[in-house]
Every structure is written in structure tokens, then in C-alpha cells.
Amino acid sequence: MNKPIMRALRADGRLQEMVQRAVQDGLDPMLGTETTVLSEMSLPWGQPPAALALVPLAEATASGFRGVVWIGGELDDLASVAAALLGERPSGDDEALQDCVRELTNVLAGRIQEQLRSVGPATGLGLPMFLSGARTLAIGGASTDGIALRIQIGLPELPEILIGFVTGDA
Amino acid sequence: MRVLIIDDSKMMRMMHARSLRQSGYQATIVEAGNGEEALGLVETEQLDLLILDWNMPGMDGLTCAQTVREREQATGKRRVPILMITSQSTEEQIERARQAGIDRLLTKPVADQAFADALRTLLGQGA
Numbered sequence: 001m002n003k004p005i006m007r008a009l010r011a012d013g014r015l016q017e018m019v020q021r022a023v024q025d026g027l028d029p030m031l032g033t034e035t036t037v038l039s040e041m042s043l044p045w046g047q048p049p050a051a052l053a054l055v056p057l058a059e060a061t062a063s064g065f066r067g068v069v070w071i072g073g074e075l076d077d078l079a080s081v082a083a084a085l086l087g088e089r090p091s092g093d094d095e096a097l098q099d100c101v102r103e104l105t106n107v108l109a110g111r112i113q114e115q116l117r118s119v120g121p122a123t124g125l126g127l128p129m130f131l132s133g134a135r136t137l138a139i140g141g142a143s144t145d146g147i148a149l150r151i152q153i154g155l156p157e158l159p160e161i162l163i164g165f166v167t168g169d170a
Numbered sequence: 171m172r173v174l175i176i177d178d179s180k181m182m183r184m185m186h187a188r189s190l191r192q193s194g195y196q197a198t199i200v201e202a203g204n205g206e207e208a209l210g211l212v213e214t215e216q217l218d219l220l221i222l223d224w225n226m227p228g229m230d231g232l233t234c235a236q237t238v239r240e241r242e243q244a245t246g247k248r249r250v251p252i253l254m255i256t257s258q259s260t261e262e263q264i265e266r267a268r269q270a271g272i273d274r275l276l277t278k279p280v281a282d283q284a285f286a287d288a289l290r291t292l293l294g295q296g297a
Binding site: 026029030085086095096099100102103106107109110111113114117122124125126127 | 179180181182184185225226227256257258259260262277278279281
């Protein structure tokens with residue numbers, strides 16, 4: 001069930017629109033700034049970002065839609081983003097930084113979930129998790145389909161982060 | 171006024187407390203990181219408002235709210251207003267929250283005005 005939905009959304013450009021809208025509706029107001037999409041990129045699981053947070057998204061039925069929304073990047077860039085929320089810059093990948101990135105990913109996933117509902121699947125959100133230092137990742141099974149975007153946040157340091165939405169095998 | 175903020179994210183607890191202050195409410199904030207912890211505080215604290223998240227490790231916000239309502243009914247305690255602030259926002263989810271006894275649901279990110287309006291509605295008074 002996953003792939004036909006993702007392929008249909010990708011084929012007519014709605015997938016990128018969906019993720020960009022989720023950024024505008026979710027991340028921009030939270031960070032109090034605007035974001036710019038720099039490029040679409042291939043899914044980075046062979047060479048994951050230094051740190052990333054993931055939120056699973058799934059239909060209640062066993063055969064239903066499963067996906068993952070994620071935000072990742074270099075620790076320095078993620079710290080710049082977290083500083084906008086915390087009022088002070090976290091150091092390294094400490095708990096405050098992890099908390100911020102998990103929460104931003106949660107908000108992004110909520111906005112994607114809402115749009116996904118309008119094209120079919122009624123999904124629930126799982127708990128966000130944070131990973132750092134992974135050399136490779138297998139998200140949702142060996143085969144994934146989805147989108148990854150490099151975006152720039154309009155904060156003074158102009159941090160660049162990666163965001164994405166992928167589905168695994170159903 | 172005593173407000174219990176229930177969220178596993180420390181950052182979100184901090185942001186909700188800041189929004190309360192910005193809305194003009196002088197509140198004593200009590201914090202919990204999940205539903206179980208919150209239920210213990212609901213038993214012992216005299217609270218005027220609960221602000222809670224939906225997705226949390228351990229007991230989630232929906233189960234917590236349902237349990238609070240069941241205990242209120244069983245003991246005849248005063249009904250405490252519950253404001254849920256969550257990323258979940260489909261119509262089905264809003265209905266589930268209403269059935270669990272949530273008085274108002276706001277979707278993250280919450281605009282300052284929406285937060286202030288919700289407080290006014292729930293607390294029945296201006297700041």
C-alpha cells in the first residue's frame with residue numbers, strides 16, 4: 001500500500017509540496033523565521049547525517065501505511081536551530097539539543113500526518129527518537145521510497161538541515 | 171493559580187510555561203514528564219489547569235486525561251480544565267481527545283493568541 005501512495009504523490013509533485021508545506025506550517029512558526037529549500041537529494045542512508053531525529057508514522061492495521069519523518073544535520077547546524085528555541089546554544093549533542101530536534105521532528109510529522117490523511121491513510125504518530133554517529137541506517141526495511149530535502153533556516157547563522165519523509169515496505 | 175504541565179519534552183514544558191506568563195497569568199507551575207507521574211500530582215495538588223501532550227513514553231496524554239475524569243467522577247472532585255497541546259490534529263484524533271475528556275485541543279506549533287484564547291475559555295476569566 002505504501003509505494004502506490006508515495007509514487008502517486010511523487011509523480012505529480014505533491015510529495016515535495018506536502019513536505020514543504022509541513023515545514024512552513026510547522027517549523028517556520030516554531031522557529032519564528034522562514035526556510036528555503038536548497039535542493040532535493042537522494043535518501044542519505046548510506047551516509048547518514050551526524051545526528052537525526054525520527055518519528056514513525058503508521059496506520060493501526062498490520063498491513064497499513066508505515067513511514068518515517070526525520071530531521072538531521074551536522075551538530076553545529078542543529079545547535080543553531082535549537083538555540084532559537086532554547087534561548088541559548090546547547091553544546092554537542094546534549095539532552096537539550098536532542099529534545100529540540102525530537103520535538104521539531106514531531107511537529108513536522110504532525111503536519112505531514114494531517115496532509116497524508118487528506119489523500120488516504122489515517123496514521124498515528126510514534127514517539128520521536130534521536131540518533132547520532134550512525135554510519136549507515138536501514139529505515140523501515142531494506143527498501144525505502146520518499147523524499148529528502150536540504151533546507152536553510154533563516155536564522156543569523158543560516159544553518160542548513162536535512163528533512164525527509166520515507167516509507168518502508170508494507 | 172496552579173498549573174500542571176505534562177510533557178516528556180523539557181523544552182515544551184518551558185515553552186508552555188513561558189506562554190502562560192506571556193498571556194498574563196501568574197501561575198505556579200508543576201511539571202510531569204508522563205501520565206503516571208501526572209496522576210500522582212493530580213491526587214496531591216490543588217490544580218486549576220492541566221496542560222498535556224498526547225504522545226509520551228509510558229502513559230500517554232489521552233489515557234491520563236481519561237483516568238483523571240474517571241477519578242473525578244468517582245470521588246466527586248471538582249472538574250479540572252484540560253488543555254491538550256499536541257502534534258496530532260486530524261478530525262478523528264480531535265474526536266478521540268474530546269471523548270477522553272479533553273476540553274480543548276491545540277495543534278503545535280501554537281500561536282500566542284490561540285493559547286491565550288484557549289486559557290480565557292477554559293479558565294473563564296481574563297488574565
